[in-house]
Amino acid sequence: GKVHHHKFVIRSAPFTRLCSSKNILTVNGQFPGPTLKAHRGDTLVVKVYNQANYNLTIHWHGSNQVRNPWSDGPGYITQCPIKPGNMFKQIINLSTEEGTIWWHAHQGWARATVHGAFIIYPKRGHTYPFPKPHAEVPIILGEWWKEDVMEVPNVANITGRQPNTSDAYTINGQPGYLYPCSKKDTFKMNVDYGKTYLLRIINAVMEEEIFFAIANHKLTLVGKDGLYLKPIKTDYIMITPGQSMDILLEANQRSLGHYFMAARPYFSVDGARFDNTTTTALLVYNNSHKHHKKSPILPNLPPYNNTQASTIFTKKFRSLATKTHPINVPKKVDTHLLFTFSVNLLNCTHDKPCNGPFGMRFSASVNNVSLVHPANIDFLSAYYYKVPGVFEMDFPKKPKREFNYTADELPEYVLGTSPGTKVLVLEYDASVELILQGTNVLASDNHPIHLHGYTFYVVGSGFGNFDPKQDPKNYNLIDPPQETTVGLPKNGWVAIRFKANNPGMWLLHCHIERHASWGMNMVFLVKDGPTPQTQMIPPPKDLPKC
């Protein structure tokens, strides 16, 4: 493959949205940031310069970073943050992924504005498993905050309450028609009648799952998270934070000349506090000016709380599972794991006073452990250099006590959580089955769960408690979808499988930012294999220190 060199300069830059101007963190002064393009088999070398006033890192979301966890990016997990004024050279080998992934900051809430698309074409000389589209367009779903988004988690941390929500959703950085002072800058996508386009849609929103649709147009989903799917024809998509989707769009309408594409949240919890406004962009047909006098129409998006619409869509995902795009789902499992995901409450303490719900503070956990980062070193360096006292290796393989996870009344002890620096050790090449179990603790939100370093197979899912006797009988081991971020439904479960053949330290976390900030993260330590080709590479010389 080819080697591509890029320079990412993280710096603040002025932008005007919603009738006022402010400085935001950007890469190279762009919002959304630059689009990376490469072919499968290529390598990217990205020099990341931090010219901002915060400690920052960049993560290549959906890239497996085979044997190279050092370039993965989550702060204090695989590297210390890059300090202001410093540079870190990250190397991304695109060996397994093909389609759309993305990149984003992975420290504090910087990813709100520091993110961009990452497009991986087929290997040179190979083609898509669908007819070549006339053109390709990244569609990044994001947000705009009137306040300084870097302060949002700090304020929430002091009060112990929910963080503030954003002031607008955006499509390619623009709130669109329906927001104040935003109409004329609405993002426009021009199309020729009769042509097919590939939309590379990314949900970079911090907190909400999103419904997206285009008026009068059918969408065909052909890929997700940097891997292909069997084509699915649909009127709308539901995309969780962290996910990316490849959508074919046939420009086969001409009566109106222009049409809205629109996005707004899907929220599983009734009465929950969120922003239910709609962001829009325009699909504009070339050479049909005479029609433009008519106002464009909005698509029919499912109501915000339509869990059925969400489930019907996500249940359709299937891998291609063909000769050219084979799958390799572990048929036998040697490592069984069950993780519960909960939003919890912790007592306010003397040294950390707060004033959250019931006079307590929000927290969140995996198997009732809230991940705490070390302060002076990253987990991966501590492991590599055998620095003692940084983490324990006893992350629980299942909940300490079994309980009815999705019952209305929950035992008292599941409300609490304990802060910890625990990692879960996996032997090299272990065949892992991990049940993600949502609980009914507090709000019982959906959780988009993202695993670094791996693409996993989603072999089953359902509502209620996972039933180890019955549910495995219905697993799909023929063509399960491969994903890197999976939506865990409210009060439901998802079964994923993967081969632990990528050594390193890999973060698993909820991609709802407040949940991650509250501790809904855990770390896998995957051991080296027996041969040099199955071991992680040594750290780069310029790996940032704390």
Ligand code: C2O
């Ligand atoms: Cu999209 Cu851990 O990240």
Ligand code: CU
């Ligand atoms: Cu969550």
